[in-house]
Amino acid sequence: MPRYAQLVMGPAGSGKSTYCSTMVQHSETLNRSVQVVNLDPAAEHFDYPVMADIRELIQVDDVMEDDSLRFGPNGGLVFCMEYFANNFDWLEESLGHVEDDYILFDCPGQIELYTHLPVMKQLVEQLQQWEFRVCGVFLVDSQFMVESFKFISGVMAALSAMVSLEIPQVNIMTKMDLLSPKAKKEIEKYLDPDMYSMMEDGSNTIRSKKFKKLTKAICGLIDDYSIVRFLPFDRTDEEGINIVLQHIDFSIQYGEDLEFKEPKEVEEEPANLNYDEIFQDKVNS
Ligand SMILES: Nc1nc2c(ncn2[C@@H]2O[C@H](COP(=O)(O)OP(=O)(O)OP(=O)(O)O)[C@@H](O)[C@H]2O)c(=O)[nH]1
Ligand SMILES: [Mg+2]
Numbered sequence: 001m002p003r004y005a006q007l008v009m010g011p012a013g014s015g016k017s018t019y020c021s022t023m024v025q026h027s028e029t030l031n032r033s034v035q036v037v038n039l040d041p042a043a044e045h046f047d048y049p050v051m052a053d054i055r056e057l058i059q060v061d062d063v064m065e066d067d068s069l070r071f072g073p074n075g076g077l078v079f080c081m082e083y084f085a086n087n088f089d090w091l092e093e094s095l096g097h098v099e100d101d102y103i104l105f106d107c108p109g110q111i112e113l114y115t116h117l118p119v120m121k122q123l124v125e126q127l128q129q130w131e132f133r134v135c136g137v138f139l140v141d142s143q144f145m146v147e148s149f150k151f152i153s154g155v156m157a158a159l160s161a162m163v164s165l166e167i168p169q170v171n172i173m174t175k176m177d178l179l180s181p182k183a184k185k186e187i188e189k190y191l192d193p194d195m196y197s198m199m200e201d202g203s204n205t206i207r208s209k210k211f212k213k214l215t216k217a218i219c220g221l222i223d224d225y226s227i228v229r230f231l232p233f234d235r236t237d238e239e240g241i242n243i244v245l246q247h248i249d250f251s252i253q254y255g256e257d258l259e260f261k262e263p264k265e266v267e268e269e270p271a272n273l274n275y276d277e278i279f280q281d282k283v284n285s
Contacts, residue, residue, distance in 0.1 A: 001099040005132045010139030012109030015174035020106045021048040022235045040108040041080035052094035081119045114161040133252040136169035168251035176234035195219035
């Protein structure tokens, strides 16, 4: 039986840890067990119970304090993640092996992990070897998506994770509850974007003539192949959270292998009932 994993990725502060705790709470209401692994060696705050925490293996502060390494916060994080990739047996031990496990991996926010460093790809391959079906969940803060040029750079960030990890990926715009009603209306066009008209939009902020051709080619490619789409995520909207979860479940075929549960049998009538006697009583009366 397979196990299931969501790799929760996205830029710093995009809402990854909040997404994980929201999903855990939501799953509880559905009677589903979802666990979280913290993979951020610099994490300070999160409010979900962890099944494993990378900080038990290595911490950024320890790496930065090491005089022989002399790393800053970002170099320190990269070192930690490479150390993690060389010690996947720690993860294997922490995960154990429970069939049908559904695990969220709360990843760090450094974007280079998803663009050109090999560690996340190595993690995906390792999880697949352990029979996990893995879905990438890429989060972008909706407040940084309400203008054409910001949207295109968000799309490119999501796309580079998709290309480098080669797994199904669901892209999400977070913090929808923080948008003003005007911005909420404005963002609708980015949830189902027509990239061509976005380019032609006179009010847009893509002004540079020099790069217009390149931007147009990128927009055309994304539009023609429907490569990137975003789902809205408002942590206060249960129905919206459920739609996101359904998309992810569908991409990793969660539920298809679950064992079919027989419906409860209706209680049989007591076997010692003698219908002839009852019938006779009725005839006599
Ligand atoms: N209102 C609102 N605030 C949110 C939402 N999601 C996250 N936040 C806030 O945004 C901030 C960052 O959220 P985190 O969940 O810590 O983001 P993160 O991506 O885990 O951040 P790093 O791990 O530092 O990269 C916190 O103050 C959250 O409370 C949301 O859906 N709505
Ligand atoms: Mg976090």
